[in-house]
Amino acid sequence: MVIVGAGPAGVALALLLARQGVPLTLVEASPTSARQFRGEALMPSGLAALAAMGLLPLPA
Ligand SMILES: Cc1cc2nc3c(=O)[nH]c(=O)nc-3n(C[C@H](O)[C@H](O)[C@H](O)COP(=O)(O)OP(=O)(O)OC[C@H]3O[C@@H](n4cnc5c(N)ncnc54)[C@H](O)[C@@H]3O)c2cc1C
Structure with missing residues (x-):
């Protein structure tokens, strides 16, 4: 599967799929x-x- 575009939406989808x-x-x-x-x-x-997505807290 290929996810096009490493903007916020693409990166978030990629993270969820990879998990x-x-x-x-x-x-x-x-x-x-x-x-x-x-x-x-x-x-x-x-x-x-x-x-x-379990990404909080954000780095300073
Ligand atoms: C001036 C401005 C100010 C903003 N301020 C805020 C703010 O303060 N807070 C906030 O939450 N949001 C803000 N936004 C909105 C925010 O930037 C967008 O909501 C967000 O970037 C959308 O994410 P996205 O992943 O949908 O799209 P994008 O961020 O557009 O990501 C899509 C990615 O896909 C890539 N791409 C496209 N076509 C292809 C292809 N064929 N092959 C490979 N890669 C491809 C592009 O290069 C891009 O990196 C602002 C937007 C603008 C323009």
Whole structure:
């Protein structure tokens, strides 16, 4: 299985699938992480999603 795009949605899906033992390849079109600035805050729904995936607390 191939997961396209290492944005927040693709990475989250990849993590959930990998935890279930689903083979996958995470690919990303952008050659670097230096891309247009995208935000400065996590909304409550985003934090809830991270918590549901067991990813809290966040690193400082
Ligand atoms: C200016 C701006 C400010 C924002 N501020 C905030 C904020 O403060 N807080 C917040 O929570 N959200 C914010 N957002 C929204 C947030 O960035 C998006 O909701 C989030 O990035 C969406 O994630 P995604 O994984 O759906 O898509 P994306 O982040 O777009 O990820 C998709 C990835 O797929 C890759 N891709 C696409 N096509 C291919 C292909 N064919 N092959 C391989 N890779 C491919 C792209 O390079 C990209 O990295 C902001 C957005 C913008 C534009």
